[in-house]
């Protein structure tokens with residue numbers, strides 16, 4: 001075990017940005033760690049100094065973004081670096097619609113600066129609280145048949161590697177490092193800067209309508225292509241679903257007035273109270289789902305607004321989540337199997353099951369690598385105190401997704417083995433090779449990476465040497 005380092009052993013210039021025994025907790029409070037030293041650097045130079053210190057004292061290092069990953073992906077007992085303060089916009093090219101930013105910038109802040117420059121990101125996930133580095137590290141995605149995950153918007157990356165070197169990469173400069181770094185799981189080093197491709201600012205018109213789920217599954221290909229951005233929410237225990245479609249528009253902003261009582265009063269507060277009650281009476285869950293669908297979600301909804309406001313949603317309350325990616329042609333069968341499992345095993349599960357579409361890409365560890373992808377996300381409400389039983393549901397869901405060659409969302413805790421992950425990513429070993437070159441002493445490795453990714457690197461490389 002390496003010797004413990006106290007704050008007072010640090011060079012004076014690092015003492016002000018260091019905290020001992022910091023407890024890091026992810027957003028949903030499902031994972032936490034106590035890091036020996038927690039740093040909040042304000043410059044790339046400080047990042048280099050921290051990494052060199054970690055090298056000297058043989059400490060593991062992780063970077064946390066906004067801590068939104070529902071897993072231990074960002075956890076370490078060693079040195080934890082939070083680069084929230086590296087959030088400056090460095091350059092904007094208004095002809096090419098690109099922007100170079102420090103990697104700790106949040107998407108919320110990015111939207112403001114992009115809009116000031118007449119720009120927007122082409123696609124987004126459900127929230128904008130994440131850092132751009134965190135989004136990229138996990139191939140965070142939105143939805144849209146012709147839109148890749150957010151990492152596909154990254155044009156170049158600068159990172160501080162385990163030997164304190166600043167490495168720049170892009171599709172033409174050190175392309176292997178670039179291909180690994182565009183979905184890097186925090187395993188290559190500390191990303192300090194990225195350049196992003198944006199597009200001219202746009203508004204979206206979104207229309208949300210109820211459908212019968214079997215009809216949607218039967219008309220799958222048309223549904224996927226029925227708008228630029230399509231997502232489906234299915235309500236387990238029912239054959240109801242909602243399809244949300246959004247297209248770029250030049251129409252003026254429009255919000256049909258909604259009743260606070262229905263949207264927030266019922267849609268959030270009463271719903272949460274009912275979910276809490278159902279902890280003691282799980283048999284109520286199907287009735288709650290039907291009531292919520294009828295009261296809140298079965299109405300048609302229509303909005304025109306700035307793109308980021310339409311892409312983002314209120315994720316309501318802390319949840320257990322699991323989300324895997326499969327070929328979008330296989331999704332109807334996978335969903336039918338999930339429905340049958342829930343019914344035959346009398347499981348009581350919460351809604352919604354969220355279904356989104358992502359175009360294929362060439363990013364080595366992207367779950368959409370080489371295939372047009374459907375992400376299927378399952379959730380269970382996570383009350384404070386008594387956990388709700390979700391493991392049987394998760395196991396069945398994962399078994400089904402695995403049987404369709406599924407790849408788990410890297411940010412979300414999952415039960416996929418290293419062996420299966422190696423088999424499902426054609427460029428897994430290329431990633432490991434780059435990782436091993438940049439971080440031969442495994443400074444950036446944590447328990448998550450040991451479980452799912454890195455030990456195979458060692459094994460593979462040892463195998464290669466023999």
Ligand SMILES: Cc1cc2nc3c(=O)[nH]c(=O)nc-3n(C[C@H](O)[C@H](O)[C@H](O)COP(=O)(O)OP(=O)(O)OC[C@H]3O[C@@H](n4cnc5c(N)ncnc54)[C@H](O)[C@@H]3O)c2cc1C
Nearest residue numbers: 065066067068069125126131133134137140141186191411
């Ligand atoms: C409410 C909610 C909604 C979500 N919605 C979506 C969604 O719609 N689509 C989707 O795909 N995902 C979604 N996610 C998942 C989320 O986008 C990812 O977990 C994302 O990685 C979080 O970014 P973060 O800044 O919080 O990173 P963290 O969770 O803090 O870290 C994630 C990873 O990035 C690494 N990292 C962070 N910064 C750096 C850096 N500077 N250098 C190197 N590595 C770094 C960390 O080490 C870690 O490995 C959601 C999560 C929540 C909680």
